[in-house]
Amino acid sequence: MASNAKNRGKRIVVAMSGGVDSSVTAALLTEQGFDVVGITLRLYDSNQATSRSKTCCAGQDIYDAKRVASQLDIPHYVFNYENRFRENVVEKFAESYAAGETPIPCVLCNQKVKFRDLLATAKDLEATALATGHYVRRVEGRAGAELHRAKDAARDQSYFLFATTQGELDYLRFPLGDFEKDATRALARRFGLEIADKPDSQDICFVPDGRYGRIVERLRPEAAREGDIVDAEGRVLGRHQGILHYTIGQRRGLGVSGAEPLYVLKVEAKRNRVVVGPREALAATKIGLRDVNWLGGPLPVGAGRDCEVKIRSTQAPVPAHLAMETDGRAGVTLFAPEFGVSPGQACVFYDGERVLGGGWIAGAGAAVMDATAAA
Amino acid sequence: MAEIATYLDYNATAPIKPAVREAVEAALGKVGNPSSIHRFGRALRDEVEAARERVARLVGGRPEHLVFTSGGTEANHLALQGAGVARHLMSAVEHDSIRNALAGPETVPVDADGRVDLAALETLLNARPEPALVSIMAVNNETGVVEPIAEAARIVHAHGSRLLVDAVQAAGKVAIDLQAQGADYLTLSAHKLGGPTGVGALVLGADVPYTVPVSGAGQERGRRPGTENVPGIVGFGVAADLAAAALEDFGNIGALRDRLENGIARIAKDAVVFGRVAPRVSNTSLIAMPGVSSETQLVAFDLDGFAVSAGSACSSGKVDPSHVLLAMGVEKAVAETAIRVSLGWDTKPDDIEGFLKAWESLYARTRGRKVSAA
Numbered sequence: 148m149a150s151n152a153k154n155r156g157k158r159i160v161v162a163m164s165g166g167v168d169s170s171v172t173a174a175l176l177t178e179q180g181f182d183v184v185g186i187t188l189r190l191y192d193s194n195q196a197t198s199r200s201k202t203c204c205a206g207q208d209i210y211d212a213k214r215v216a217s218q219l220d221i222p223h224y225v226f227n228y229e230n231r232f233r234e235n236v237v238e239k240f241a242e243s244y245a246a247g248e249t250p251i252p253c254v255l256c257n258q259k260v261k262f263r264d265l266l267a268t269a270k271d272l273e274a275t276a277l278a279t280g281h282y283v284r285r286v287e288g289r290a291g292a293e294l295h296r297a298k299d300a301a302r303d304q305s306y307f308l309f310a311t312t313q314g315e316l317d318y319l320r321f322p323l324g325d326f327e328k329d330a331t332r333a334l335a336r337r338f339g340l341e342i343a344d345k346p347d348s349q350d351i352c353f354v355p356d357g358r359y360g361r362i363v364e365r366l367r368p369e370a371a372r373e374g375d376i377v378d379a380e381g382r383v384l385g386r387h388q389g390i391l392h393y394t395i396g397q398r399r400g401l402g403v404s405g406a407e408p409l410y411v412l413k414v415e416a417k418r419n420r421v422v423v424g425p426r427e428a429l430a431a432t433k434i435g436l437r438d439v440n441w442l443g444g445p446l447p448v449g450a451g452r453d454c455e456v457k458i459r460s461t462q463a464p465v466p467a468h469l470a471m472e473t474d475g476r477a478g479v480t481l482f483a484p485e486f487g488v489s490p491g492q493a494c495v496f497y498d499g500e501r502v503l504g505g506g507w508i509a510g511a512g513a514a515v516m517d518a519t520a521a522a
Numbered sequence: 523m524a525e526i527a528t529y530l531d532y533n534a535t536a537p538i539k540p541a542v543r544e545a546v547e548a549a550l551g552k553v554g555n556p557s558s559i560h561r562f563g564r565a566l567r568d569e570v571e572a573a574r575e576r577v578a579r580l581v582g583g584r585p586e587h588l589v590f591t592s593g594g595t596e597a598n599h600l601a602l603q604g605a606g607v608a609r610h611l612m613s614a615v616e617h618d619s620i621r622n623a624l625a626g627p628e629t630v631p632v633d634a635d636g637r638v639d640l641a642a643l644e645t646l647l648n649a650r651p652e653p654a655l656v657s658i659m660a661v662n663n664e665t666g667v668v669e670p671i672a673e674a675a676r677i678v679h680a681h682g683s684r685l686l687v688d689a690v691q692a693a694g695k696v697a698i699d700l701q702a703q704g705a706d707y708l709t710l711s712a713h714k715l716g717g718p719t720g721v722g723a724l725v726l727g728a729d730v731p732y733t734v735p736v737s738g739a740g741q742e743r744g745r746r747p748g749t750e751n752v753p754g755i756v757g758f759g760v761a762a763d764l765a766a767a768a769l770e771d772f773g774n775i776g777a778l779r780d781r782l783e784n785g786i787a788r789i790a791k792d793a794v795v796f797g798r799v800a801p802r803v804s805n806t807s808l809i810a811m812p813g814v815s816s817e818t819q820l821v822a823f824d825l826d827g828f829a830v831s832a833g834s835a836c837s838s839g840k841v842d843p844s845h846v847l848l849a850m851g852v853e854k855a856v857a858e859t860a861i862r863v864s865l866g867w868d869t870k871p872d873d874i875e876g877f878l879k880a881w882e883s884l885y886a887r888t889r890g891r892k893v894s895a896a
Contacts (some may be wrong), residue, residue, distance in 0.1 A: 272825060
């Protein structure tokens with residue numbers, strides 16, 4: 148790859164976590180001739196996290212990011228975002244569990260921390276863009292930048308970026324969107340980066356041992372109170388260990404048995420109850436969304452359209468009809484029922500490869516079958 | 523990133539003067555241990571003792587009462603632990619090496635300029651009968667404000683208590699006379715006045731209690747075990763001599779400092795220079811740029827080639843709002859936008875003009891957008 152003279156003097160801030168993806172992002176842009184500035188966010192006190200390494204922005208990761216920046220001979224800085232991360236992400240994460248939801252903190256982190264505050268800082272530093280190691284593609288469209296799914300469908304992270312605004316997207320760059328993960332690792336080796344074989348982060352970064360319950364319990368002790376497990380008619384079938392341990396569609400670990408397998412249908416925070424029932428009672432075709440964000444032209448209130456929606460990070464998009472109700476609220480009708488739609492997760496709208504927008508799942512119509520829905 | 527870098531962070535570490543470097547290099551070339559009986563040891567012992575005299579002279583102390591340490595932090599700890607006093611009072615603007623040294627210190631407040639409240643000091647000392655060790659720094663590292671040491675010493679001594687003066691940021695900037703000012707314990711660091719890092723000193727007043735808190739061999743008259751850092755000590759001695767000789771001229775840096783502060787006042791009516799009306803050393807400005815976090819400023823200036831700091835330097839790169847400014851009653855939101863510019867012997871007028879341009883550019887491009895401060 149030839150060094151690009153036209154990029155010289157153009158400053159790009161790269162959000163460097165210390166992992167392979169953002170390190171390669173920084174290396175690629177440096178090779179392309181940009182004036183790259185690496186910034187690592189200190190999001191939480193890594194000494195308080197129970198285990199180390201493996202996850203984003205622990206102490207070791209800051210060190211790794213510094214080493215990579217030094218190898219690339221680019222300036223690198225650590226910004227202390229502990230307070231805003233705690234307020235905007237960790238506390239909301241616990242709040243969501245306490246409300247009976249199943250949160251996805253990575254969306255909030257992108258929305259409220261990386262793409263808001265870090266992006267503003269990048270502008271203050273006279274950068275022309277902020278680049279991250281996300282696997283998504285940013286495509287220049289006729290009406291501004293468009294967000295598209297990554298070329299490598301298995302790596303696609305567009306689900307986590309639905310809350311990005313158009314203004315943010317215009318300023319963002321995702322150089323890895325066209326690469327496959329193996330290609331990224333190969334690049335890391337070609338660049339001679341010491342972190343080339345570092346394992347991917349899998350967990351939620353601030354709960355590296357996967358035991359999120361302890362954080363939730365500390366911030367929201369009410370979510371750890373014991374309570375009743377009931378059936379749809381309200382009959383008590385057993386006791387639960389705190390609603391934070393239950394998510395809709397869950398079957399394991401309920402400690403109650405019936406004639407047929409029982410699943411969590413609802414988590415009722417106010418009554419501190421977990422409602423269980425048979426799998427067919429989980430079927431949902433109606434989903435209510437809040438805080439809907441549009442990328443590239445909102446659907447007017449009262450209007451509707453068909454598109455594909457993705458209602459959990461691990462699942463492929465499915466066909467649905469979308470209707471804008473009031474500002475920020477939308478109703479989704481699935482063409483086929485889904486089992487285990489959890490409030491607190493995101494519902495992201497796709498038109499083929501392109502992300503149209505998305506919203507937070509506020510509620511799902513369990514067992515509300517639409518006439519158009521196939522069984 | 524700018525290719526040329528301008529160093530405006532003398533209070534973090536002042537550049538080593540050429541004569542100091544030569545002396546350190548020469549000392550590194552000499553073999554031996556100053557405690558050895560043989561001629562190699564004796565030669566180094568002579569060098570260490572010559573340096574001891576030079577450093578003691580800078581602060582009006584007696585050479586035989588000067589203990590070389592690994593730096594200001596160790597010197598402060600030796601004093602606090604060696605004084606053998608259970609009760610500890612400290613000003614609200616002390617360095618972390620004092621603040622975090624002992625459990626349960628009583629804090630003496632400061633006024634809006636960061637000067638220690640002498641009436642409050644008296645009240646605290648009156649409140650309980652047992653004597654205390656009182657820590658008051660001679661010059662604040664963040665604001666450059668000079669503390670009323672002699673007045674504080676009179677109050678402290680009238681109560682049968684002892685005074686520890688952290689003179690790390692004062693030495694070489696203002697005249698220090700341990701005896702005249704009434705310090706019982708005084709601490710120094712070489713790298714703040716043009717010497718090498720890793721060497722400092724604790725200077726004891728006459729007849730003050732001191733029990734070595736660390737066990738080991740009998741170096742430094744039994745007051746600080748461990749083989750002396752000979753090259754560092756030699757460099758410290760030369761730096762102390764040079765600083766003493768240049769003390770009268772140090773005030774001239776004030777003209778550059780004023781140029782900087784006046785320039786910023788012209789650019790931004792809402793900029794704040796902290797402690798401006800208080801007596802200050804002539805090289806330090808702590809300046810708030812409203813609406814722009816200290817972190818962002820540090821990075822922006824570094825990218826433009828200007829090295830400054832946010833209050834005191836921190837090893838982790840983490841920036842917290844200055845406890846000094848909070849103690850002065852400055853709002854947290856304002857304290858989080860302060861940066862320290864500290865000048866020194868090698869600072870040129872062009873450095874100030876260049877920095878003013880960078881400051882104006884950042885100020886201009888951050889107007890009319892929301893605050894990025896933490």
